[in-house]
Amino acid sequence: MYYYIVNPTAGHGQIRNLQDKLRSRLDNLGIRGEWAKTTGPGDATRLAKAAVEAGHTTIVAVGGDDTVNEVINGIGDHENVAVGIIPIGTANRVASQLGIITWPQACEALAARRLTPYSLIAAGQKYFLSTLTMGFETDLDKTVDTSAGGWRARVTQLAQSLGHAQGYKSLKCRIEVDGKYTLTCDLFTLSVANQKFLNPL
Numbered sequence: 001m002y003y004y005i006v007n008p009t010a011g012h013g014q015i016r017n018l019q020d021k022l023r024s025r026l027d028n029l030g031i032r033g034e035w036a037k038t039t040g041p042g043d044a045t046r047l048a049k050a051a052v053e054a055g056h057t058t059i060v061a062v063g064g065d066d067t068v069n070e071v072i073n074g075i076g077d078h079e080n081v082a083v084g085i086i087p088i089g090t091a092n093r094v095a096s097q098l099g100i101i102t103w104p105q106a107c108e109a110l111a112a113r114r115l116t117p118y119s120l121i122a123a124g125q126k127y128f129l130s131t132l133t134m135g136f137e138t139d140l141d142k143t144v145d146t147s148a149g150g151w152r153a154r155v156t157q158l159a160q161s162l163g164h165a166q167g168y169k170s171l172k173c174r175i176e177v178d179g180k181y182t183l184t185c186d187l188f189t190l191s192v193a194n195q196k197f198l199n200p201l
Helices: 015-028 043-053 065-075 093-097 103-112 136-143 151-167
Strands: 002-006 034-037 058-063 082-087 121-123 126-128 131-135 171-177 181-187 189-193
Touching: 002 015, 002 043, 015 058, 015 103, 034 043, 043 058, 043 065, 058 065, 065 082, 065 093, 065 126, 082 093, 082 103, 121 131, 131 136, 131 171, 136 189
Parallel strands: 002 034, 002 058, 058 082
Antiparallel strands: 121 126, 131 189, 171 181
């Protein structure tokens, strides 16, 4: 049975205008299922975990990339659970990388049950589907505002980034790949990409 985890704030609340159309479309396709709404950060993870424990085998994230990531973390390494996406968020990179651009298209894909297995990237107890970035680059995103435009803003951002790099202390890291290869090192920045997800060919 399908279990839909809806982020009501995704896409600036776009789901409010689409909810009736979306439910009607899913109903026509015979995949309506149960619905649950998130109330804040981390809620989709909690809801997905509870849904798996209740026996649901298809969990659908209705929202953007953050909602998808939370749902994946709620499911974790359960092998017999499928994740679906209905992209309604501001950022829908995961869905677009899977070739899902619109919510009607997502509904058709869900009904057709086009399943593809993917390995997850894990950092500690957190799971990622496409890319994991850690170290300086991630830390920089938290300290330097990159939203401002114009050449003066870019110069300021560059100066702040260089200053931050000089004082940045590297991370102690242990990387394990498929339980076979282990690397222990100091790292400045690291990006791990799931190549099968990013480029299936």
